Amino acid sequence: MTTLPDLYEARIRDGRLKPDEAQRAALPAFERIRHDLANPPKRGLFRKAPEPPKGLYLWGGVGRGKSMLMDLFVETLYVPARRVHFHAFMQEIQSELHRLRGEGVEDPIKPVAKAVSDSVKLLAFDEMQITDIADAMIVGRLFERLFDAGTVVVTTSNRVPDDLYKDGLNRQLFLPFIALLKERMEVKELASDRDHRQDRLQGAQVYFTPANAEARAKIDALWEELTHGQSETLTLHVKGREVELPRYHNGVARATFYDLCGRALGPADYLKLAETVRVLIIDNIPNLGRSNFNEAKRFVTLIDALYEAKVRLIASAAAEPEYLYVEGAGSFEFERTASRLREMQDAQWGMQP
Numbered sequence: 144m145t146t147l148p149d150l151y152e153a154r155i156r157d158g159r160l161k162p163d164e165a166q167r168a169a170l171p172a173f174e175r176i177r178h179d180l181a182n183p184p185k186r187g188l189f190r191k192a193p194e195p196p197k198g199l200y201l202w203g204g205v206g207r208g209k210s211m212l213m214d215l216f217v218e219t220l221y222v223p224a225r226r227v228h229f230h231a232f233m234q235e236i237q238s239e240l241h242r243l244r245g246e247g248v249e250d251p252i253k254p255v256a257k258a259v260s261d262s263v264k265l266l267a268f269d270e271m272q273i274t275d276i277a278d279a280m281i282v283g284r285l286f287e288r289l290f291d292a293g294t295v296v297v298t299t300s301n302r303v304p305d306d307l308y309k310d311g312l313n314r315q316l317f318l319p320f321i322a323l324l325k326e327r328m329e330v331k332e333l334a335s336d337r338d339h340r341q342d343r344l345q346g347a348q349v350y351f352t353p354a355n356a357e358a359r360a361k362i363d364a365l366w367e368e369l370t371h372g373q374s375e376t377l378t379l380h381v382k383g384r385e386v387e388l389p390r391y392h393n394g395v396a397r398a399t400f401y402d403l404c405g406r407a408l409g410p411a412d413y414l415k416l417a418e419t420v421r422v423l424i425i426d427n428i429p430n431l432g433r434s435n436f437n438e439a440k441r442f443v444t445l446i447d448a449l450y451e452a453k454v455r456l457i458a459s460a461a462a463e464p465e466y467l468y469v470e471g472a473g474s475f476e477f478e479r480t481a482s483r484l485r486e487m488q489d490a491q492w493g494m495q496p
């Protein structure tokens with residue numbers, strides 16, 4: 144049976160991974176869970192079911208390899224498991240709770256938690272973060288029932304548990320959930336000083352013009368490299384509204400110019416996007432001018448938000464930055480945006496804290 148350290152070293156030998164001592168130091172925590180799930184203690188005739196293995200809460204900075212380790216871990220499992228982005232999972236839970244309440248179920252968390260625990264032995268979450276009060280108010284009871292049913296939870300996060308839902312409304316009601324995580328999960332920091340996502344973009348072309356089939360193929364290759372071909376929908380909650388991006392994985396989002404600027408989005412939407420993603424791919428930025436003045440204004444606001452947040456930008460466009468907006472009202476003001484687009488192509492961009 145393949146162990147996680149064995150698989151990790153094999154990936155280094157075949158060139159798919161670069162060695163990282165901080166990642167190696169995190170492997171035993173994953174391997175403990177894999178081994179215990181594969182070799183459960185035998186249950187005696189009159190004994191209660193054995194305790195499931197303690198879960199894992201792996202936290203650390205962006206690009207350190209948390210999600211990659213999670214992928215390797217799930218690859219070695221022989222029990223029913225589900226790998227899912229935490230935000231997507233909570234959206235599913237909220238939708239099911241809403242449906243059951245509409246059917247008159249008095250306490251829908253019970254059947255929802257049971258359905259989850261009946262279907263999997265392990266839940267592997269990517270990017271646990273809680274910003275929505277609706278999620279904050281239910282996770283405690285939901286996870287308590289999952290843990291009591293023997294479901295093992297492994298999650299990654301950019302935040303230490305004590306910083307979850309920080310400064311959130313009615314946070315005191317959320318604190319028992321943090322205590323529950325610490326009780327049922329090993330909390331471990333992935334303290335690497337390398338951002339492997341930036342390593343993969345180091346020296347790579349990130350601005351492609353014209354936006355033709357060749358540009359798309361090159362961006363597709365970068366997307367595959369950064370996400371390993373995995374993708375889910377990202378939904379941002381902004382002042383009671385939902386803003387959806389079609390493709391997202393592990394801090395990397397991809398959308399077309401019209402997904403981001405062809406809709407009536409504003410500064411709050413772009414600020415939320417910039418604080419959520421670390422790499423943004425924008426496909427098909429057109430020439431800008433009188434005919435798409437509103438879209439151009441949104442694009443300027445978007446680039447400002449990405450620039451201030453040091454988000455890494457990959458884009459295909461109709462022209463070089465200086466020639467995207469050459470006529471019409473706003474063309475003079477666009478010079479700053481063009482300058483920022485040029486600066487964001489630098490190999491070191493986004494590597495600052």
